[in-house]
Amino acid sequence: MDMETKEGMKEYVKAVSQKNDWILNKDQVTFDNLIDGLVENKKKHGYQSCPCRLASGNRDLDRDLICPCDYAPDDVKEFGACYCNLYLRSDFYETINTEYVIVPERRPLEKENAVLEHFNE
Amino acid sequence: MFPEFIEKLTQEVDGADNAHDVMIFTLSTCMWCKKCKTLLKDKNVKYRYVDLDKIDSGEKINVLKYIREKYKPDRIAYPFLVCDDKFVIGYDPNKYEELLKPGGN
Numbered sequence: 001m002d003m004e005t006k007e008g009m010k011e012y013v014k015a016v017s018q019k020n021d022w023i024l025n026k027d028q029v030t031f032d033n034l035i036d037g038l039v040e041n042k043k044k045h046g047y048q049s050c051p052c053r054l055a056s057g058n059r060d061l062d063r064d065l066i067c068p069c070d071y072a073p074d075d076v077k078e079f080g081a082c083y084c085n086l087y088l089r090s091d092f093y094e095t096i097n098t099e100y101v102i103v104p105e106r107r108p109l110e111k112e113n114a115v116l117e118h119f120n121e
Numbered sequence: 122m123f124p125e126f127i128e129k130l131t132q133e134v135d136g137a138d139n140a141h142d143v144m145i146f147t148l149s150t151c152m153w154c155k156k157c158k159t160l161l162k163d164k165n166v167k168y169r170y171v172d173l174d175k176i177d178s179g180e181k182i183n184v185l186k187y188i189r190e191k192y193k194p195d196r197i198a199y200p201f202l203v204c205d206d207k208f209v210i211g212y213d214p215n216k217y218e219e220l221l222k223p224g225g226n
Contacts, residue, residue: 038150
């Protein structure tokens with residue numbers, strides 16, 4: 001699949017959701033916005049970094065942000081949604097069913113600081 | 122008002138409600154940032170924004186350092202909304218409502 005295209009990215013996130021027993025956000029506007037962001041980051045950085053976080057452009061520093069990010073499993077389990085709300089818990093629409101879920105940032109602060117230092121170099 | 126190096130990076134969205142000085146630091150790819158921009162536009166609030174992923178690294182570090190030094194947030198997440206001298210980290214319509222209401226903030 002060509003993840004630099006919308007269709008390819010949709011295939012990718014669908015495969016990720018199936019593998020993890022998650023579902024994808026059914027709100028078409030939100031979903032399309034997130035796919036657009038992932039495609040843009042894939043084209044810009046060479047990897048699909050989380051569209052809702054500031055990537056450094058350095059793969060090693062951004063590794064934890066490559067979608068699905070390292071924090072998605074815990075966030076989906078605890079809050080019913082990943083940070084971006086792209087991936088949802090399988091029972092989301094039966095139990096939570098809100099327009100969106102605000103998920104607190106789980107990324108360690110030291111990783112954010114490392115990105116800042118990277119820009120400073 | 123913001124320092125000149127930030128002002129020159131901003132895009133302005135006009136609105137009839139200019140009671141507050143509203144600035145948002147955003148990512149062009151971020152769904153929450155898009156929601157924030159839409160909310161402000163729907164409320165007819167005049168605001169400015171800087172898409173941090175669209176500026177170069179030197180500008181980025183200057184903006185991020187400024188935010189950290191000026192507001193001393195626990196961390197920076199997007200959208201980072203500044204309303205006069207108050208700030209909100211991340212998308213939070215209830216907090217926006219508080220800050221933007223007439224006589225708020």
